[in-house]
Amino acid sequence: xxxKSGGLRRESRRGxxxxxxxxxxxxxxxxxxxxxxxxxxALILCAGIGRKEGFHMxxxxxxxxxxxxxxxxxxxxxxQGRLAKFVQNEIDGENLWETLGNIWDVALDVLKNRGGxxxxxxxxxxxxxxxxxxxxxxxxxxxxxTGDAFHYLxxxxxxxxDNHPPLHFMLLHTMSSLFRGSAEPFVGCVINLGATLGTLxxxxxxxxxxxxxxxxxxxxxxxxxxxxxxxMAALLYGLSxxxxxxxxxxxxxxxxxxxxxxAFYIHLKKWTEGSFFTGNRLLILVTVLGFxxxxxxxxxxxxxxxxxxxxxxxxGRRRELLVYLRSMVSAALIGVAVFPFAVSDVFxxxxxxxxxxxxxxxxxxxxxxxxxxxxxxxxxxLGASGPALALILLGGVLGVWAQGRVRRxxxxxxxxxxxxxxxxxxxxxxxAAYFLxxxxxxxxxxxxxxxxxxxxxxxxxxxxxxxxxxLGRYKKGGxxxxxxxxxxxxxxxxxxxxxxxxxLGYEDQRKLAEEYAALxxxxxxxGVGYYENLPEFTEYERTLLLKxxxxxxxxxxxxxxxAGETVFLFKPGVDVEETMEVLRREYGLTLEEWLLExxxxxxxxxxxTAG
Numbered sequence: 001x002x003x004k005s006g007g008l009r010r011e012s013r014r015g016x017x018x019x020x021x022x023x024x025x026x027x028x029x030x031x032x033x034x035x036x037x038x039x040x041x042a043l044i045l046c047a048g049i050g051r052k053e054g055f056h057m058x059x060x061x062x063x064x065x066x067x068x069x070x071x072x073x074x075x076x077x078x079x080q081g082r083l084a085k086f087v088q089n090e091i092d093g094e095n096l097w098e099t100l101g102n103i104w105d106v107a108l109d110v111l112k113n114r115g116g117x118x119x120x121x122x123x124x125x126x127x128x129x130x131x132x133x134x135x136x137x138x139x140x141x142x143x144x145x146t147g148d149a150f151h152y153l154x155x156x157x158x159x160x161x162d163n164h165p166p167l168h169f170m171l172l173h174t175m176s177s178l179f180r181g182s183a184e185p186f187v188g189c190v191i192n193l194g195a196t197l198g199t200l201x202x203x204x205x206x207x208x209x210x211x212x213x214x215x216x217x218x219x220x221x222x223x224x225x226x227x228x229x230x231x232m233a234a235l236l237y238g239l240s241x242x243x244x245x246x247x248x249x250x251x252x253x254x255x256x257x258x259x260x261x262x263a264f265y266i267h268l269k270k271w272t273e274g275s276f277f278t279g280n281r282l283l284i285l286v287t288v289l290g291f292x293x294x295x296x297x298x299x300x301x302x303x304x305x306x307x308x309x310x311x312x313x314x315x316g317r318r319r320e321l322l323v324y325l326r327s328m329v330s331a332a333l334i335g336v337a338v339f340p341f342a343v344s345d346v347f348x349x350x351x352x353x354x355x356x357x358x359x360x361x362x363x364x365x366x367x368x369x370x371x372x373x374x375x376x377x378x379x380x381x382l383g384a385s386g387p388a389l390a391l392i393l394l395g396g397v398l399g400v401w402a403q404g405r406v407r408r409x410x411x412x413x414x415x416x417x418x419x420x421x422x423x424x425x426x427x428x429x430x431x432a433a434y435f436l437x438x439x440x441x442x443x444x445x446x447x448x449x450x451x452x453x454x455x456x457x458x459x460x461x462x463x464x465x466x467x468x469x470x471l472g473r474y475k476k477g478g479x480x481x482x483x484x485x486x487x488x489x490x491x492x493x494x495x496x497x498x499x500x501x502x503x504l505g506y507e508d509q510r511k512l513a514e515e516y517a518a519l520x521x522x523x524x525x526x527g528v529g530y531y532e533n534l535p536e537f538t539e540y541e542r543t544l545l546l547k548x549x550x551x552x553x554x555x556x557x558x559x560x561x562x563a564g565e566t567v568f569l570f571k572p573g574v575d576v577e578e579t580m581e582v583l584r585r586e587y588g589l590t591l592e593e594w595l596l597e598x599x600x601x602x603x604x605x606x607x608x609t610a611g
Contacts (some may be wrong), residue, residue: 011524033231034204040237045193045247048602052248054503054600057531059250062185063142066173073159076130076545086122108498132544138537149177154401160341163351166358167292168252188250192424195254196247198453200238203263204230215470233462240490241497242380242454245447249502252294259290260300264312267308276320287331303433311422355441372445379592381449381457384494431456505600512595520563524579525571532601548574560587567608572602600608
């Protein structure tokens, strides 16, 4: 009897706690809906960050470009780059004054001897075949130590040899400097989380402004309608698989999405206020920062500028047009001046030439690429298939049109929307241009290149839904119903999220490296697949990076033979059976046991012993 009574009391307490939590959540949502939406989305995104275990190859390359001091690439037969060696031996002094003096001497030498100066004739240590790299060197590659924190000049020089501008890498270096010695997922994902939450704030602000412009009359005030529009857009994006993917991928695309939406909002604000002729510093700043984040920003910024300039010209706002064009040209000049290597990145680098070649192919294979990107967009925004999203959009447009034509036998007045079509053009045309250009010029059919479109698509869908309710003259309940649907639909898609960029299971692989940290590791790879395993290499005593042919033809075999026990990591694409035969025949090594049959990246890890 006592146990039963105690159980009833516990259930009663739990019920009261649940009621209080529900009451508090309801009060929060009613009093501060914007804050509640941000909190809900941040909570879900943080849960995703907490589940992330491993990295895409490009994510670890981001850590290296950000944190390896003047050493942008890992080269198996050249552990230390030329510039890194020069800085260590010729620049770094025992104190600041000695370092500054060395820099002055080097500058004078370059001015005097030019091509014959020490800087330009300096040579790195390049070995005839791959050499062992110790764990400390790998840690220096991807983390920040005590002596290289906040070293932005190193980041700048590293990135100039890549195909991306420097802003994201500098932010990642800043986070790594604050969390020294760490290359955990949260270090990079925090940047993306901030960018995503900033994007949600912009969606709510854009929604409020669009609501006042497009829905001035109805059963609710324009302010209330705009607020609901902004909340709906934020829910559609913040609870979507697209927002989760952008937050988890430690690259520059969440930041790119923020700057694209910021550019749209500033243009929208200035257009409606008629203020392009003054106060364009923020516009210039956002344009420059977007350009310094990712060159795909041009796919959005240039069409947005073209639409805006055309609208200003047609509306007779010639003074604003001239000042606007001057501002955009100033932004372009500032961006190129800050990072002049962008010109070669876009027009002559390998990735830039590839993109231009893709563009030159015209419509060859274009339909397949468009269909693939449309599928990605629909899955990431609504968790639906491409045809399903097309039907949703078509049904919404037809519904709005039908509601606008007839409502209980009375035509609905469209006059409040006259003169607003330029705004819709600013929202739709640049996004459509970005989609078409990305589908043609992107090197891979992956979601990252479409991430700036996810929040814009959410805003368009929210605008369509609110337009349907507005023209139908529904009361407040109709808006609330649509808001609820906007929250539930992407959330259902998020529940079916396939776990992209989480790399679940990699933590076990890293723990395996910790368990065998006293042993050397030989990574047999094709291409540059070893970048996926850099966290493991910071654990093993030392690591040798070899291609199968280099393993078979290696002259210096003593380090492998004499180790006694060695961990071998075989990357996908390597013929494991053939490689094991080489180890048996040439090195006298046999497999003791498989430590991992198939890792998250398709790796196989075995423990080999001599004899």
